[in-house]
Amino acid sequence: MLAVSKITLNYEPGLCGVDAFPLVGWQIVSDRQNVYQQSWRLQCSTDAAFSQLHYDSGVVTDNASANITLPDIPLLPSTRYFLRVCISDNDGEQSRWSEAAEFVTGMLNAPWQADFISAETPENRHQSNGTLLRHTFRLADKAIAVAFVHVTALGLYHLYLNGQRVGNDELAPGWTSYKQHLLYQTWDVTAQLRQGKNAIGAEVGAGWFKGDMGFMRHRNFYGEQTALLCQLVVRYDDGTQQVIGSNDGWRTDASPIRFSELYDGEVYDARLVQDGWANTEFDDHGWRPASVVTFNRQALTAQGAGKVKAQETLLPQAIITTPQGDTVIDFGQNMSGWVAFCVNGQRGDRVVLRHFETLDAQGNVYLDNLRSAQQRIEYILSGDGEETYHPHFTFQGFRYVKVEQYPGRIEAENFKAIVLHSDMQQTGRFSCSHAGLNQLHHNILWGLKSNFVDVPTDCPQRDERLGWTGDAQIFCRTASYLMQTRNFFAKWLADLKIDQTPEGGVPHVIPDILTGHCEADRFLSAGGTHSSSAWADAAVVNPWTLYLMYGDTRILDTQYDSMKAWIDFMHAHADNHLWRYKLQFGDWVALDTAEGSYFGATPDSLICTAWYAYSTGLFARAAAVLGRHDDAANYRALYQAIVQHFHSEFFTADGAMTARTQTAHILALYFNLVPDAWRQRTVDTLVELLAEQEGHLVTGFVGTPYFCHALSQNGRINEAWALLMKDDFPSWLYQVNAGATTIWEHWDGIRPDGSMWSPDMNSFNHYAYGAVGEWLYRAVAGIEVDEAQPGFKHVIISPLPGGEVSFVDAGYQSLYGEIAVHWCRVDGRIRLSVRIPANTTATLKLAACEIIVAGGLAFTPHGSQWCATTGSGAYQVEYLPADDKA
16 A cells, blocks of 8 residues: 655645745655655646646656655745645555645735734834724625635734634744844635625734843834734635725724733733624724834745644643742643633722742742743733633743732632644654653753744743744754754744844844844943854754755755855954854853853853854855855865864864863864864763763753763763763753753752752743753664755664663654654663654664664674664664673
8 A cells, every 4th residue: 555645835734825836745655665756746736626737747757755846836826726646656556646735825926905004103112002903894795715814913913804813823923033024924714704794803912023022121123113914815706806905994992901011911901892893893983093104015924834823721730829828820831821711700800910930949939030021911800700811912931820819719720821832743752761851851842842932032931032042053953853843943044144244143142132232232241242152053053954854955045145154254253263252152051160150161262163163064064965066165175174273272282172171072072073083082081071070061051962972972872871861960850850841041940959040040941951852862762864865864773772761762753754763671682663654764773792683674784883774664673782792
């Protein structure tokens, strides 16, 4: 049996709102082993029956089933298209046509027949209340074939048609570098319209556009007025079309949202609700006319997927009374989102909630680490029976909720937590025999969920929540095992490219709200708002990582100029190939420095030059992938020159590193900056440095992600496992044993004595140290990408059993299907089961000294490993690990 099981469009099951024909891929299922695709045929139609073909590829002899770029196929705006595929395999079997996948086009190049309209004036720039906009219109008395609405806002919006909510986005249109990059959303609203009179309405809030943003609390960063852009396209069965666009004929009024800010929460007065305000029968004569706002429409880009949505619902795990007498709801999980509740009471009664992450050592409410963020929700009752509410244009980072006011008895069934994050398919799974490691994986995953709320934020709770480039770079590979992050990061990288300085410097945060602000310059040491090594290197590392994980050359091509500009910036400011620029974050919050310091002990010049070499090498490889051979040669030569100067500057004549820190040795090893003659000494010294700390790491943001890799890739597998399995302070499992449900910002966020790191910067939901998840997938489970055939077209399976773990069961949902690995210990042997998806191949590389059961695979010895290459299917192998031979 041969079948196409799933078509993907830009890596998604479907798209609603695209500016171009998407990349196409599909997964293949077969009941045979060693199956690969021989040919494919793809059809595109404007009807589900494929009676009116828009495109037919014919039979294409090709084994590609991912990242298919079709010829320039003309598309119509505001139109639904259907795709289907059939294939043949290497045994000559032909599949049936697949189920159809769908995509809807956005505006394409059609002119907008709508204006940005606002209920505000520049005098409202200091206000954070919501506003309402509405309009009634008539449709012809004939059958509606299809209708799509294209909509965005300067601020945040909810859209309604005839009283019903349109779509299920939250915090739309998200956060981008508005003036040059603003996303608009597209929805099919056919079922919400009717012949004759209709009403359209929107509620708009400040959001990222004009709200209070950043640790410097800037307002109006992108503008002083919220605004809405909305265009409804209606097509009738007779082929005619009607367009309704936002303009100054729309009416506006105040919303019941009296205050809404991302950091501080929301105040909602239900007494001000105007029932039916988005319906046709509503009388809006007392409302004001909207005003037209000028905005650069060239910035508009369709967003087909990856929008923020409500993803999960968590119920209270306990209602507790603290020693100080506060009533606190514990949802059992640190998260991003909001609390929805129901309540009965008198008109004017209030519900007041404060959201926070942790209790202090005495079990009391701990708000200090929120800094100035209030995370406060206030709901004023209308008094009309049971009332339900959740916030609209804000979100909170929390596990606990302090109930400051609530009429009546506080019952658990009246509260639930709604988890918000960008919509991404989960692709990774990991479980093992060790409960602590399972919880660690859980914490890493929830760190992603909590911080991938439209942009990769540093934390979701305090007055920051910025897209710090270092955090995003460090975590990118782990995140891309856990979830399909290609579209999420591609959106963010578009803003990185836009926000680069004219010289190519990369801001510390994307979207950039720091560069150019004198307050930020003073806070970050004059002029230090961009171009810190390991942070700015996201410009190169993230596109390259996405290329490895998804095999998509398009991301390299799109970001190429940005990548090159960053390398050239470093080159322009380097001194004899040694690089250091203004403010550097170094090995951020490492423990090998003075108490209370944010900067680790590893010299900035070493860190900067190491990253200069690493990114330059990656860029040279990206240039080669794209066929830009001159650039590839030139930057490869630059890379080699940087490496030579790294050797002469940071190693002594007898091969010792000049900086005796864990991070210095980790970077030199993982970035391959160590001369072969000195590698063993460098590895041995790293192990010595680890032993000096009784097996503990003292690394920060820069060294930690690669620590286990630097050990295991250099023959120190036992030490890597021992580091992972440490459970006292400082370690990953120390946080687990302390009750963490996400990853902390500091190893000593809560110290063994119960005291806390300074509240000025102490997040308990900060995913950077979760980058060890990459080692769980790449090394422990052994699911590794082959750079020569990226996107897991060819996968390397090379698990590293160790520690106290008796089994591991893991999987990664690649573009081609799930790559599954299960290993367990049986009588001193390792029993390994793997499953490889159709149309891919795999090489098993096992650290074994004897293969007991080959499972039909042909193993040959290669140094200290036994290797076998195979095609798709399920295989079982049993072997004696090298360390256990004796």
